[in-house]
Amino acid sequence: MRIRPLAALSAAALSALVLAGCSGSGEPDATPSPTSTSDSACLLDAQPGADSDAVEITGSGADLAATVPDSLAFEDVQRTVTTEGSGDDLAAGALVSGFYSVYDGSSGELLQDSSDTSPDDSGEVPILLDPQSYSLFVATLECAPLGSTIAMTIPGSAFGEGGSPVVVVAETTELIPTTAGGEEQEPVDGLPTVEFSEEGAPTISIPDSEPPTEVQLEQLKTGDGPVVEPGDTVFVQYTGAKWSDGSVFDSSWERGQPAAFATTGVVEGFQQALEGQAVGSQVLVVIPPAFGYGEGEINDADLTGETLVFVVDILGVQRAAAAQ
Incomplete structure (x- = not known):
């Protein structure tokens, strides 16, 4: 199984994520990892929980990877910022560079990572936080500081009937200028x-x-x-x-x-x-x-x-x- 480039979700899927995030009943960990502060401008602003805290992230950059436990409940959308960056919080519409990996939550199989589509050997790619086309990245990265490393767990119900749960890990590096610099x-x-x-x-x-x-x-x-x-x-x-x-x-x-x-x-x-x-x-x-x-x-x-x-x-x- 492969997902299409950029791990794109529809706007309807993002709406489902928002609803799941707002109505989730998972209990957050007593000492959660850092996460972004709540902000009314955030479309989802998912919080950490037992599932996202349990995802073990190793490496960074092109070596970014994760181990997905087979015990995750996937009852709601959860997001843990495992390493908090020093940049400004990202908002929908931002264009950044970074690295990502997407896993099947049921099997732990790697579905796609940024090295699959990177234009060079760095494994780094542009990432656009566009709610209409790339809402998975909006849900994962919005309202977290630039430079952060993040684990996100998403139940299959967020993708519609018969959907499979997904785990996303991502690391952002820098803002990409929005004008050509040649x-x-x-x-x-x-x-x-x-x-x-x-x-x-x-x-x-x-x-x-x-x-x-x-x-x-x-x-x-x-x-x-x-x-x-x-x-x-x-x-x-x-x-x-x-x-x-x-x-x-x-x-x-x-x-x-x-x-x-x-x-x-x-x-x-x-x-x-x-x-x-x-x-x-x-x-x-x-x-x-x-x-x-x-x-x-x-x-x-x-x-x-x-x-x-x-x-x-x-x-x-x-x-x-x-x-x-």
Whole structure:
């Protein structure tokens, strides 16, 4: 059994976790390990208990591992911070680097760890605390200080009927900057121009000319990190605007957090803008309809017929996990 990359849960599963965490009846250990303080901004803020305290964590970094006892009750969601970091408490929407391992709670079998998807030999990966896509990491890491090592036990009921219990161990290391840090490049004549706010959010200006009929790429910054390969999951900040009127139709900046998606899960022109780029790069891409949402009459209902312009900051990457 393998879970899909990044140990993703649905938003519904997170809701189940929240309900389980709020209504759990497990008795916490009399002298629990450190845990985050309760905060109304936390979506779950699970507390330590006998199950999470019993998970034995060994090693750190790429050697992070755990032994899962076969006596865990899995009556509720529990979380023990075994080593408390010195950084600020993490909140939903944060993008951090770190290490993780996920185990089948019934058998103790390792289902996936960060070395499966790390882009290099370090075993370290970007981790996005996105409640909509990666809620397992939100539940595990939110409201705990950066640099902490955490054990979390989750009953199978949190995953729906027939679900299996899961044990997660994770260690966070540092915040990942939410703007690309590569070397700035000279602009290309004839393409849209970009201005940036102090935070790094782009404003795109469309030239007074006909849009191109082929995908046009411009590197605004060139990074020196791992190169994005086909099928990888990329962690990005982006803004998308229409060539027809310059209006913004989508922006991670406006949502207040980075986004993550597989390169094979986006339109062809966007895929071309990502694959082959190094982490730390910032790319401007112009995508004609044939490489976007298709030809047709431009309308307000969708992006059919629109030439699209994106500015993308490539912040991190995970390799696709091997099928097993």
